[in-house]
Amino acid sequence: MKLILFSITVLVSINSFCQYKFSINGPIGGNALAYSNSSCVTAEQYNYMFKRLKQNEIYLKNSGRWGKQPTPQSTVLFQLPLKKKNGISDGGFFAISGFFDHNPVRPGALLDYNCGDRSSDNAINHRGTDYYLFPYAWKKMRDNDVEAVAAAAGMIIGKFDGHFDECGCVWTDCNNWNAVYIKHADNTIAFYGHLKKNSLLPKGIGDTVSAGEYLGVVGSSGQSSGPHLHFEVWQNESYTQLIDPYAGPCNYINGNSSKWIQQEPYRASTLSAVRTHSDYPQMGSCPATEVMNEKNEFANGNKVVMGSYFRDQIAGQVVIHSVIKPDGTLLGSWQQTFTDTYTAAYWLADVYLPNPAPTGIWHYKATYNGQSDSAAFAVNILFQYRFTGNGNYSAASNWQNNKVPPNPVPRGIEVVIDNQQNECIIDVPVTFQKGAKLTISQSNKIKIPQNLLIN
Helix, strand or coil: CCCCCCCCEEECCECCCCCCECCEEEEEEEECCCCCCCCCCCHHHHHHHHHHHHHHHHHHHHCCCHHHCCCCCCCCCECCCEEECCCCCCCCCEEEEECCCCCCCCCCCCCCCCCCCCCCECCCECCCEEEEECCCHHHHHHCCCEEEECCCCEEEEEEECCCCCECCCCCCCCCCCCEEEEEECCCCEEEEECECCCCCCCCCCCCEECCCCEEEEECECCCCCCCEEEEEEECCCCCCCEECCCCCCCCCCCCCCCCECCCCCCCCCEEEEEEEECCCCECCCCHHHCECCECCEECCCCEEEEEEEEEEECCCCEEEEEEECCCCCEEEEEEEECCCCEEEEEEEEEEECCCCCCCEEEEEEEEECCEEEEEEEEECCCCEEEECCCEECCCHHHEHHHCCCCCCECCCCEEEECCCCCEEECCCCEEECCCCEEEECCCCEEECCCCEEEC
């Protein structure tokens, strides 16, 4: 892990109890993306793919389906070929770890569409765009958080599945990837590679998909350095002419003709995530070495590691970090100015809570490049209270950890009735403040004798 220390501006707030003085240790962090100078697919793998795709082409032509594509258009434009699963709160969920390489010299002579070197090569130039999951790529893969979707409508002309999908960590059975291949109305063909094993859509060869339709979970099968989507486009079924969808001064294929509905900037500065941790997390190159140490429940005087994660941070940009108490007032804040440009970056700072600290839901907030995000954390209370017993709401023995929720239930706290068909009786007046959450699990019973109030 690369640690970088630099000066920051700390805005001090002194609270009225115990003469507490706000301060931070850090920030530490830096580049979160491991450099790789290898291509996603070898020459042998391309030959294998082309052979299989040609066999499928013959099959589809013989069955009369190859010619049933819509009338060819002059150009099919693409949308982003991946999306985050519903319910994922991260503002950003990927970073582009490699563009198409336009420099024919190999190895190590790299040239992306914008005349930079954000690409890779080896025996073969990188022929597509790599969308790397970030932050915590292996967790996102394990939880099926990021899906590959069709960048444009078309027909499935190939599917490979069943291959090992933790390549880059273990190089066993990593010769072939899991992938979906789609032919579009203008005869261009897109490859969606490195997908998670057994996650591909149930549709088969010859079936059609619409733009944005689910194709599979982003994984790490084949020649992969970690969980990412390799998106590659060919001009037609001859597989002799590639397309780089990104328009720019060093795109020597289609020049200033973008193939995107809306092309992103070369550096798309994004506040990817804001988290709280019990200790410094490790990004990790394998599932076992990716240790997040995420925590959202703390007590008086505890250390809270505040983590912020950025896609395409640019030197000179400024981030304002704030720690906000339950009553909405500021405990303290600090200003961070980036001194380096990174495709993906993480920054960690230690903050010690007062002792005693106000009880309730706190927030760590980061504001960057016109974006804001915050992580809620509980102090001296639980973040979630779970009723698992049978009988009165007010009985501590009916609650997991023998702790009854505070009353009123503050903003940010979730109360879960999860008592396996037993009965929860609201035997005392209970108030849920705005922003608090009551969840009743399926098949559970709750009896409310006019005691439940929602503010």
